[in-house]
Amino acid sequence: MPEGAPSALPIPPVLEVRDLRTVFRTRAGDVHAVNGVSFAVREGELLGVVGESGSGKSVTMMSLLGLLPSPPAEVSGGPVRFEGKDLLQAGPEELRAVRGGRIGFVFQDPMTSLNPVFTVGFQIMEPLRKHLGMGKRQARARAAELLALVGIPDAGRRLDDYPHQFSGGMRQRVMIAIALACEPRVLIADEPTTALDVTIQAQILELMAELRQRLGMAVVWITHDLGVIAGIADRVLVMYGGQVVEHAPVEALFANPRHPYTRALLTTVPRVRGERVKRLHVIEGQPPILEAHPDACTFRDRCPHAFDVCHRLNPQRYPVGEDHDAACFLNDPGLAPPRPSLEVVHG
Numbered sequence: 001m002p003e004g005a006p007s008a009l010p011i012p013p014v015l016e017v018r019d020l021r022t023v024f025r026t027r028a029g030d031v032h033a034v035n036g037v038s039f040a041v042r043e044g045e046l047l048g049v050v051g052e053s054g055s056g057k058s059v060t061m062m063s064l065l066g067l068l069p070s071p072p073a074e075v076s077g078g079p080v081r082f083e084g085k086d087l088l089q090a091g092p093e094e095l096r097a098v099r100g101g102r103i104g105f106v107f108q109d110p111m112t113s114l115n116p117v118f119t120v121g122f123q124i125m126e127p128l129r130k131h132l133g134m135g136k137r138q139a140r141a142r143a144a145e146l147l148a149l150v151g152i153p154d155a156g157r158r159l160d161d162y163p164h165q166f167s168g169g170m171r172q173r174v175m176i177a178i179a180l181a182c183e184p185r186v187l188i189a190d191e192p193t194t195a196l197d198v199t200i201q202a203q204i205l206e207l208m209a210e211l212r213q214r215l216g217m218a219v220v221w222i223t224h225d226l227g228v229i230a231g232i233a234d235r236v237l238v239m240y241g242g243q244v245v246e247h248a249p250v251e252a253l254f255a256n257p258r259h260p261y262t263r264a265l266l267t268t269v270p271r272v273r274g275e276r277v278k279r280l281h282v283i284e285g286q287p288p289i290l291e292a293h294p295d296a297c298t299f300r301d302r303c304p305h306a307f308d309v310c311h312r313l314n315p316q317r318y319p320v321g322e323d324h325d326a327a328c329f330l331n332d333p334g335l336a337p338p339r340p341s342l343e344v345v346h347g
Helices: 057-064 092-098 120-131 136-149 168-180 198-215 226-232 250-255 260-267
Strands: 015-026 029-041 046-050 073-076 080-082 103-106 186-190 218-222 235-240 243-249 318-321 324-326
Touching: 015 057, 029 057, 029 218, 029 243, 046 057, 046 226, 057 186, 057 218, 103 168, 120 136, 120 168, 136 168, 168 186, 168 198, 186 198, 198 218, 198 226, 218 226, 226 250, 235 250, 235 260, 243 250, 243 260
Parallel strands: 046 218, 046 235, 103 186, 186 218
Antiparallel strands: 015 029, 015 073, 015 080, 235 243, 243 324, 318 324
16 A cells, blocks of 8 residues: 555444343243344444344343343353453453443433432542542532533532432433543443433434544444434444344435334334324234244244244344345345335335
C-alpha cells in the first residue's frame, strides 16, 4: 500500500461475543435461555437488539458481565472479548472494574435497580469515586451535571433526595445518568426509554447520539420499539428462543427481512395511513420453553412457512447479503423448499 493511502482494514470491534450460552439449573429442570449467541459492536456504533419478551435479550447482556446469580445460572461458550480480555475468564475484581466504568449498563426496571436507602446523589457519585478516583466535592458537581444532562430539573438539590421521591420516569433517567457517569466505552441499555414520555425519550435519544459522536461510545440498545430502532440503530440483531435469528444493517432489515419471525414482528407495527385498520396483526402462538438445547428451529410451530427439515434440524445463520444473515432454511441454497415472498405487508 502506498504511503499515506487510507487503510482498507475494517475497524476492529470493541466488544465481540462468540457462541455465548446460558443455562439456568433449577429444581423444575433446566432452562436454556441463551443458545450460541454471537455478535460484535464497534466504536461509535449502535446495535439494536429486538425480540419478544423471553427471547433472551436481557439475559444475553447480563451474562456478559457476570450479573446473573450463579447458581442457578451457568454461562459458557465465548470468548467475550473486550479491550483484549475475555470477560468470561475474568475474576470478580476484574469484572467489577469493568462494570460501571468501561461498560455501562442501564437496567430495565429502575424501581428495583436503585438502592432505596441511599440518596440518588450517592449512587451517582459512587462509580465516579471508585472508577475515576474523584474527590467528594468533584464527584458531587459531576453528579449534578449528569442529572441535568438527562433532564432532571433543579439537579443540585435533588442529589439529596431518595429514589422513592422520584417518579418512575425520573428514576429511569437517574439510571441512565449512573450508566453514563464514567463515559463508558460500551453502553448496554435495556429498554432505557420505556417509562419515559415521548419528549424525554427524544431528549435521551439525542443525548445518546451526541455521546456516540463525542466519545466514540458503542451502544447496545435492547427494545421492543421497532420505531426507535429504525431511527437510531446502525445494525440490528433479532432474537428468538435464545438465539439470533437475523442480523442486518437497519435499512436492509426493514426493507428486506429474510426470517419469517422478523417479518412477523414488522407486520405487528401499526401504520397510520389514512384508512381505518380493522384489526392489528399478531404473532399467533407462544414463545418456546427451552427445556433443552434446541435441536430444531425454535420458530417452527409458529411459522407459516415451516417444512419437514425445520422440525428435524436447527438452522445456521445463512449469509443473505452484505453483513446480513438469517437463521432460516428458506435461505439455504442447498435446499429447495417452497420459497414464499418475505415482503412485509402492513394491514
